[in-house]
Amino acid sequence: MSIYRSMARISLKSALAELSSNDDQRLKYAALELRMTIESVTYDRALAYKDEFPPQEYATWQPKKIMLVLLELDPTADIDSTLSFGSEPELGERPVTMTSMGSESVFNLRTIKIHYDALGSFLHVSSMKHMGSPIDYVKMRKRCEVIATALGEVLASPVFNITLGNFARFDCGVCKKPIRKRIPGKIDTLDCNCFDCKASYTLTRLSDGRVQIEPHEEEIHCANKQCGHIAFVQRREIEKDSHWKCQKCNGLNVFRLSLFHIPCTSGTP
Ligand SMILES: [Zn+2]
Ligand SMILES: [Zn+2]
Numbered sequence: 001m002s003i004y005r006s007m008a009r010i011s012l013k014s015a016l017a018e019l020s021s022n023d024d025q026r027l028k029y030a031a032l033e034l035r036m037t038i039e040s041v042t043y044d045r046a047l048a049y050k051d052e053f054p055p056q057e058y059a060t061w062q063p064k065k066i067m068l069v070l071l072e073l074d075p076t077a078d079i080d081s082t083l084s085f086g087s088e089p090e091l092g093e094r095p096v097t098m099t100s101m102g103s104e105s106v107f108n109l110r111t112i113k114i115h116y117d118a119l120g121s122f123l124h125v126s127s128m129k130h131m132g133s134p135i136d137y138v139k140m141r142k143r144c145e146v147i148a149t150a151l152g153e154v155l156a157s158p159v160f161n162i163t164l165g166n167f168a169r170f171d172c173g174v175c176k177k178p179i180r181k182r183i184p185g186k187i188d189t190l191d192c193n194c195f196d197c198k199a200s201y202t203l204t205r206l207s208d209g210r211v212q213i214e215p216h217e218e219e220i221h222c223a224n225k226q227c228g229h230i231a232f233v234q235r236r237e238i239e240k241d242s243h244w245k246c247q248k249c250n251g252l253n254v255f256r257l258s259l260f261h262i263p264c265t266s267g268t269p
Contacts, residue, residue, distance in 0.1 A: 002047050005155070008040035012151050019144055024137040030144050031122035037151050038116055041107045042066050048161035049073055051180050055195055063116055067109045074165060075184050078108035083159045102158030107151065115147050168192075168211040174199040174234065183211065191216075199234055222246040223253050 015033035018026045042063035046053055052073050060066055070077035082103040086095025122140055126133060165182045172179050175197040183190065188205045200216040216235040221228045229248035237244075243254040 002044050004040045004044035004047060005160070008037045008044065008151070009155055011036040011040060012148065012155060015144070015148055019141070019148065024135075024141070027137060027140050027144060028122050030148075031119045031140075034144060034147050034151065035116065035119045035123075038063050038107060038112060038119075038147075041151065041154050042112070045077070045106065045161065046070060048163045049077070052182055063107075063112045064109065067112055071109065074163065074182055075186075077163075078106050080105050080108075081162050083162055104157040104160050104162055105153045107154045111150060115143070118143060119147065168203050168213065170213055172197060172199055173215050198236060200236060220253070222249060222251065224249050224251050227251070 011033045015030045015037060018030035018033065039061070043066070046066050046069075049070055053069065057066075057069050060069065067078055080103060083101040084098040085101070086098040088095055122144075126135075165184070168179075168181045168183055170179055171177065172194040175194060177194060177196040179192065179194055179201075181190075181192040181203060183203060183205060189202060191200060191202050193200045202214045202216065204212040204214070206212055215232075217232045218235060218238065219230055220233050221230055224246065227246060227249040229246050231244055231246065231253070233244060238255060240255055240257055243252050245252055
């Protein structure tokens, strides 16, 4: 179990203790603990995807944004699921009997959107615009109880962080670091980047199930007319002032913006 799942259990327990006090003045503390529980279960879900989670998103803390990243990686990341197994009568045939290991309830994007910001509003005093409006503690308590119930179901799941899927694995052609990319079932072509050197690739699922890996690089001749040596340049490196050293003539090839004028030949402007 991850540290985040343990933290979620602790903060949910604290929230339930605050709710059971029946003291309206304690509701804001319940709301705070529930917010922290939502953050913890979402971070826990993200940990299940840590090999695929873009490092530049590690600083992201809002549950909604994290779940959006996960959904981009795996469209089923926030869907409840059941894990079952069985013996195939023949290779590829559906088992007659399946044994369930249990179901997982995920605190999904829709629920995060409905409740997370609302809980935040319980943590602040009324703005000057709303000064004088009475706080509806009954409504506030009801919402906290609904959220606590949903989080309780998530944390009671006998199996959790199921991330089964099809993956392409290959070594980056530039830095040689391993790349692992999930290919969702309904998608046949997608782009991916190396987390280390940012080289990019297009992955295409072929009819026989194999995956074709096409690096985003261009075949470019050395600009020295006497040389013409061919270099393979990453597409991300084709930008103004980017350059490479020719392996044959040792000259520098530099990308520059150019504007050429072609005179009018028809006699009319
Ligand atoms: Zn790389
Ligand atoms: Zn050259």
